[in-house]
Amino acid sequence: xxELKNVKMDFDDFSALNGVDLTIPEGTAFxxxxxxxxGKSTILRLLSGVYKQTAxxxxxxxxxxxxxxxxxxxxxxxxxxTVQFGNMTLNDMRKYxxxxxxxxxxxxxxxxxxxxxxxxxxxxxxxxxxxKRQAIVITGLASGTDYLLLDEAFDGLDxxxxxxxxxxxxxxxxxxxxxxxxxxxxxxEINEVCDTAAxxxxxxxxxxxxxxxxKGSIQKVQAAFEGEVTEKDFEGLNVLHFERxxxxxxxxxxxxxxxxxxxxxxKNPKVLDMxxxxxxxVFIYEMxxxxxxxxxxx
Amino acid sequence: xxxIDLQSRTPxxxxxxxxxxxxxxxxxxxxGDKLPSVRELAKSLGVxxxxxxxxxxxxxxxxxxxxxxxxxxxxxxxxADSVKEKALADFDKAASEALKAGFARSELIERLxxxxxxxxxx
Numbered sequence: 001x002x003e004l005k006n007v008k009m010d011f012d013d014f015s016a017l018n019g020v021d022l023t024i025p026e027g028t029a030f031x032x033x034x035x036x037x038x039g040k041s042t043i044l045r046l047l048s049g050v051y052k053q054t055a056x057x058x059x060x061x062x063x064x065x066x067x068x069x070x071x072x073x074x075x076x077x078x079x080x081x082t083v084q085f086g087n088m089t090l091n092d093m094r095k096y097x098x099x100x101x102x103x104x105x106x107x108x109x110x111x112x113x114x115x116x117x118x119x120x121x122x123x124x125x126x127x128x129x130x131x132k133r134q135a136i137v138i139t140g141l142a143s144g145t146d147y148l149l150l151d152e153a154f155d156g157l158d159x160x161x162x163x164x165x166x167x168x169x170x171x172x173x174x175x176x177x178x179x180x181x182x183x184x185x186x187x188x189e190i191n192e193v194c195d196t197a198a199x200x201x202x203x204x205x206x207x208x209x210x211x212x213x214x215k216g217s218i219q220k221v222q223a224a225f226e227g228e229v230t231e232k233d234f235e236g237l238n239v240l241h242f243e244r245x246x247x248x249x250x251x252x253x254x255x256x257x258x259x260x261x262x263x264x265x266x267k268n269p270k271v272l273d274m275x276x277x278x279x280x281x282v283f284i285y286e287m288x289x290x291x292x293x294x295x296x297x298x
Numbered sequence: 299x300x301x302i303d304l305q306s307r308t309p310x311x312x313x314x315x316x317x318x319x320x321x322x323x324x325x326x327x328x329x330g331d332k333l334p335s336v337r338e339l340a341k342s343l344g345v346x347x348x349x350x351x352x353x354x355x356x357x358x359x360x361x362x363x364x365x366x367x368x369x370x371x372x373x374x375x376x377x378a379d380s381v382k383e384k385a386l387a388d389f390d391k392a393a394s395e396a397l398k399a400g401f402a403r404s405e406l407i408e409r410l411x412x413x414x415x416x417x418x419x420x
Binding site: 029193265 | 304305307309310311312336337340341344345346347348349399400
């Protein structure tokens with residue numbers, strides 16, 4: 001289990017995390033969402049022991065992560081910067097990681113590279129960007145850790161590699177209760193792979209919920225009422241957006257479908273249609289609510 | 299056979315639940331048939347195994363399937379009739395709520411005529 005307790009992370013004059021509380025149970029695939037600079041990578045770096053938090057606690061199975069080898073060798077961090085071994089070959093890199101991760105599986109590594117066929121004796125700095133990414137992903141999957149952190153790792157993979165990674169994650173989650181934390185901008189990917197997700201914005205957590213309930217958390221309502229209605233008529237509800245086109249109103253409301261429907265029925269609507277928002281729409285409206293106005297950038 | 303729409307607004311576990319029920323109704327799954335394992339389904343659909351488990355747990359709760367430790371999940375002795383009965387009961391409930399909310403019977407009939415998606419076996 002991963003626990004962040006009131007974690008703050010400051011860099012000189014910039015505060016990357018501003019009091020984050022987060023618990024991730026084992027065996028979950030957890031999605032970290034947020035715009036650039038929201039703090040996603042900072043959380044992953046704290047969990048892999050690259051950074052030490054300014055304040056608060058970062059715990060894996062109740063133990064602090066920073067400077068703690070017995071925790072760190074159960075966590076593998078897949079990101080672009082991991083490939084700093086320019087003068088090493090793929091085999092050298094495998095040996096290096098094998099020395100650090102006691103459960104490293106040569107069998108898994110060979111099986112994966114049997115499919116991908118990366119050259120084992122070529123220097124890594126001669127690899128293309130995509131090949132470097134593949135090299136670190138298969139090393140991570142073979143490392144046999146209980147925790148796997150993927151920092152936008154899905155985003156640079158080709159479709160075949162994505163399927164391989166997804167299938168490996170399924171096996172690892174079922175066989176050894178792997179906890180995977182995946183940061184991504186790609187909501188479609190998060191929706192497929194993850195069961196729980198958190199949305200970060202400017203170093204704070206906006207929400208942390210299971211994805212099915214995130215999807216049903218905001219409703220798009222299309223309705224028509226007797227007589228004229230204004231936004232004021234819906235003050236009792238958590239209205240995020242209100243728009244009227246003659247007699248039809250379009251309202252985006254935060255809350256459960258049933259509660260909102262019951263409330264709106266009281267106003268005797270002539271027409272009432274409700275559809276839950278997609279994950280992508282929820283994301284946009286939540287961000288808009290935090291003043292992240294994408295409409296301002298056109 | 300077990301297809302789902304990853305772009306849909308309907309949660310993946312709910313789609314899977316409905317898919318299994320649909321396959322039983324269509325006679326493609328029969329009483330005692332073995333379902334694919336959570337692992338197989340998660341891999342072939344490219345989704346999270348916890349999501350597949352959730353669908354299986356709900357199917358088991360509603361006695362549509364049962365599981366035998368170490369052997370897998372199987373279709374219960376549900377007849378197509380009992381599933382149809384449940385669908386009708388759900389429909390009655392929704393219709394009665396709509397009537398209470400002020401819809402006329404004719405409006406509901408009209409809706410059935412055009413606005414509702416779904417395939418009939420006939």
